[in-house]
């Protein structure tokens with residue numbers, strides 16, 4: 001385990017097993033829909049990469065970057081589009097791929113935007129859901145794990161851009177961000 005971790009919350013094996021289960025479910029639901037899978041940069045990159053490789057159905061992928069955290073552990077509530085899609089979502093079945101839903105502010109903003117752009121359907125798959133911190137009423141359509149209210153890193157998730165490359169999800173030692 002990395003020295004900055006308090007504990008490993010979800011192991012690499014647990015993540016890989018759950019990702020395959022989610023992919024099997026999505027494969028069934030999207031078999032004939034050629035979904036547009038939208039990876040929300042940067043956190044969702046490892047999840048997206050593992051998920052789509054376990055979904056052997058026709059699909060397309062695109063990327064969007066929105067930022068509300070910066071170098072903080074609290075969402076600023078201001079969601080900024082840093083990079084927009086290259087694909088039109090009009091008439092498409094859109095599957096938003098997220099690493100974590102925390103306050104829900106990032107996603108609620110995105111869902112509104114995609115609907116306004118006339119997507120045929122908009123659903124969300126998230127690896128992690130932290131419902132205790134929700135500031136807005138929002139539940140994912142597909143969720144990997146429900147987690148407690150702890151600041152976690154790894155498997156795409158960062159603190160000040162660090163730890164994204166850990167293959168597991170760990171709880172960051174509090175002294176590293178409360179000073």
Ligand SMILES: O=P(O)(O)OC[C@H]1O[C@H](OP(=O)(O)OP(=O)(O)O)[C@H](O)[C@@H]1O
Pocket residue numbers: 040041042043044066067068069070075098099100101102103104105106107157158
């Ligand atoms: O539900 P919320 O409170 O809005 O938080 C969830 C969002 O925050 C994180 O992204 P961040 O803005 O840190 O960008 P990153 O993926 O590049 O780290 C995470 O990847 C989600 O997109």
Ligand code: HPA
Pocket residue numbers: 069100101102150151152153157158159
């Ligand atoms: O717990 C978290 N860790 C890292 N990034 C995050 N973005 C929202 N919640 C989190």
Ligand SMILES: [Mg+2]
Pocket residue numbers: 043069070157158
């Ligand atoms: Mg972040």
